Amino acid sequence: MKNISFGQYYPAESLIHRLDARAKVILALLYIVCSFLCKNIISFAALALSAVVLVLLSNIPLKAVFRAIRPILFVMLFTVVLNVFWTKGESPLFSWGILTVYPEGLYNALFMLVRILSLIIGTSIFMTYTTTPIELADAIEQLLAPLKKIKIPVHEFSMMMTVALRFIPTLIEETEKITAAQKARGADFSSGGLIKRAKALIPILVPLVISAFRRADELATAMECRCYRGGDGRTKLHVLHYDAKDFLMMAVVVVFGVLLIGLNMLAIGYTM
Amino acid sequence: MSDAFIQVENLNYSYAEEDGREIPVLHDISFEIGRGEYVAILGHNGSGKSTLAKLLNLILTPTSGRILFDGKDVAEKELTEDELYQLRRKVGMVFQNPDNQLVATIVEEDVAFGPENLGLPQQEIRRRVDESLAIVGMTEYAHHEPHRLSGGQKQRIAIAGIIAMLPECMIFDESTAMLDPSGRKDVLRTIETLNREKGITVLTITHYMNEAAKADRIIVLDDGRILMEGTPAEVFARPEILRKAGLDVPQCSALVEGLREAGFAISGDCYSPELCAEAICRYIQEKRA
Numbered sequence: 001m002k003n004i005s006f007g008q009y010y011p012a013e014s015l016i017h018r019l020d021a022r023a024k025v026i027l028a029l030l031y032i033v034c035s036f037l038c039k040n041i042i043s044f045a046a047l048a049l050s051a052v053v054l055v056l057l058s059n060i061p062l063k064a065v066f067r068a069i070r071p072i073l074f075v076m077l078f079t080v081v082l083n084v085f086w087t088k089g090e091s092p093l094f095s096w097g098i099l100t101v102y103p104e105g106l107y108n109a110l111f112m113l114v115r116i117l118s119l120i121i122g123t124s125i126f127m128t129y130t131t132t133p134i135e136l137a138d139a140i141e142q143l144l145a146p147l148k149k150i151k152i153p154v155h156e157f158s159m160m161m162t163v164a165l166r167f168i169p170t171l172i173e174e175t176e177k178i179t180a181a182q183k184a185r186g187a188d189f190s191s192g193g194l195i196k197r198a199k200a201l202i203p204i205l206v207p208l209v210i211s212a213f214r215r216a217d218e219l220a221t222a223m224e225c226r227c228y229r230g231g232d233g234r235t236k237l238h239v240l241h242y243d244a245k246d247f248l249m250m251a252v253v254v255v256f257g258v259l260l261i262g263l264n265m266l267a268i269g270y271t272m
Numbered sequence: 273m274s275d276a277f278i279q280v281e282n283l284n285y286s287y288a289e290e291d292g293r294e295i296p297v298l299h300d301i302s303f304e305i306g307r308g309e310y311v312a313i314l315g316h317n318g319s320g321k322s323t324l325a326k327l328l329n330l331i332l333t334p335t336s337g338r339i340l341f342d343g344k345d346v347a348e349k350e351l352t353e354d355e356l357y358q359l360r361r362k363v364g365m366v367f368q369n370p371d372n373q374l375v376a377t378i379v380e381e382d383v384a385f386g387p388e389n390l391g392l393p394q395q396e397i398r399r400r401v402d403e404s405l406a407i408v409g410m411t412e413y414a415h416h417e418p419h420r421l422s423g424g425q426k427q428r429i430a431i432a433g434i435i436a437m438l439p440e441c442m443i444f445d446e447s448t449a450m451l452d453p454s455g456r457k458d459v460l461r462t463i464e465t466l467n468r469e470k471g472i473t474v475l476t477i478t479h480y481m482n483e484a485a486k487a488d489r490i491i492v493l494d495d496g497r498i499l500m501e502g503t504p505a506e507v508f509a510r511p512e513i514l515r516k517a518g519l520d521v522p523q524c525s526a527l528v529e530g531l532r533e534a535g536f537a538i539s540g541d542c543y544s545p546e547l548c549a550e551a552i553c554r555y556i557q558e559k560r561a
């Protein structure tokens with residue numbers, strides 16, 4: 001179980017990998033806004049095209065991109081079905097029993113599909129695929145830094161996130177070890193009803209939680225020994241700094257948003 | 273010793289139980305550790321070694337007695353947070369389980385954790401991280417994720433994380449206990465380099481005889497008392513005391529002891545394989561002559 005990689009960071013050389021992590025968080029937010037600006041077939045086509053451009057710019061192989069999409073295939077299917085059969089229009093395309101399909105339904109389904117796909121691709125390319133979880137935690141800490149003024153423990157949240165990221169693989173490994181150990185003692189995890197199976201998990205969860213507390217205690221001691229005393233006065237090995245390409249990229253996305261609004265005005269086909 | 277870095281005088285420690293009972297763990301411990309020395313503390317399970325280490329790192333406060341660093345008493349009164357911080361950067365501690373010491377998800381970020389806490393400028397952190405990784409021989413793993421490394425590699429990263437704070441002294445609490453033989457060898461070699469080449473004072477806690485044999489001096493702990501103290505040669509020359517403390521003697525010492533009992537009058541120190549081989553060779557040559 002050494003190959004669990006948390007998050008989906010995909011190490012590669014690309015323009016997007018080199019962007020400042022904070023810029024990427026902002027870019028992801030801007031891109032989400034863009035995807036909600038689209039109204040007609042032209043703007044949605046532009047959105048779909050932009051998602052393709054992002055994939056190309058990021059040097060992430062399509063196979064990896066598909067991995068981000070797979071978990072939401074069901075949601076997409078559900079959205080399509082819902083839109084196809086529930087949208088009411090003027091003239092039905094065809095009717096089948098109680099189900100009537102209107103052309104508007106097909107358009108809506110297609111639009112929603114493009115929107116969800118580009119949302120997922122956009123956020124994962126800007127954030128999870130090209131930014132390490134630790135950079136992301138750092139970026140969010142710095143973007144939220146103004147909240148420290150109103151006593152929101154931003155540094156602590158970011159530290160918690162880092163430690164959680166660090167320990168997830170360790171705890172997964174441990175869960176597997178405990179599961180194997182309990183199986184060797186004759187525990188049965190795969191038969192019986194829901195309640196019986198849930199009960200079978202107790203012998204895994206109890207040692208796991210106890211060990212997690214022990215780890216937390218040891219880690220706290222180790223951190224103290226390494227002079228950790230909160231975020232005040234701490235410096236960073238990797239200092240984030242914006243440069244021209246970050247501002248350029250943000251400008252491009254903003255212009256893209258404006259362009260989408262413009263495209264919406266063209267009276268072509270169905271408007272959502 | 274005039275140049276004592278750590279002095280422990282009549283140290284006692286008891287854990288307080290929830291019901292108010294006290295469990296005495298350390299009894300009247302006194303010893304000194306000189307600057308640049310390499311000292312091993314030997315003791316069986318539960319003899320109070322970890323407790324002693326935690327006292328030296330000021331995680332625990334003595335019930336009575338004194339601990340002096342550089343002649344300065346650190347146990348007499350409550351230290352301010354700043355004083356504690358200054359001491360902790362001088363005395364680094366490496367624990368048994370490497371998994372529970374690493375904070376970050378990337379090796380170099382983890383090594384940087386200590387220097388970042390010290391508030392050093394970025395270039396200085398960079399320099400120290402690179403240097404520390406080079407000392408432990410893990411430079412090529414700088415961008416790896418710790419959970420994909422072997423136990424020995426993780427432990428060397430933990431050591432690098434401490435080295436990066438430029439400590440004067442490092443305490444290793446059974447830092448090789450969870451490692452396989454090759455991981456243990458790597459970590460031991462690293463510890464020796466730190467002591468011999470970087471002049472860092474090393475205190476290693478162990479129950480492996482072969483590790484203790486590498487030290488300049490050994491302190492044997494038994495149920496919270498110092499049973500014996502001396503050079504490896506002195507300590508391993510008295511196997512009966514070690515056995516009484518529930519410890520083994522190094523394999524080669526045991527071998528020579530057996531040979532002596534069987535009537536071969538082998539003389540000299542035999543606690544390491546090299547010394548043992550020399551002693552036996554010498555004996556054979558004397559016999560021939």
Ligand SMILES: Nc1ncnc2c1ncn2[C@@H]1O[C@H](COP(=O)(O)OP(=O)(O)OP(=O)(O)O)[C@@H](O)[C@H]1O
Pocket residue numbers: 287288295297315316317318319320321322323324446
């Ligand atoms: N937090 C605690 N509360 C109460 N008693 C403790 C606590 N920690 C340790 N002890 C007891 O103190 C004694 C010494 O423990 P310590 O951990 O120092 O031993 P050790 O020599 O490090 O053993 P090991 O070789 O197993 O690491 C043991 O008898 C232990 O039960």
Ligand SMILES: [Mg+2]
Pocket residue numbers: 321322323445446
């Ligand atoms: Mg111990």
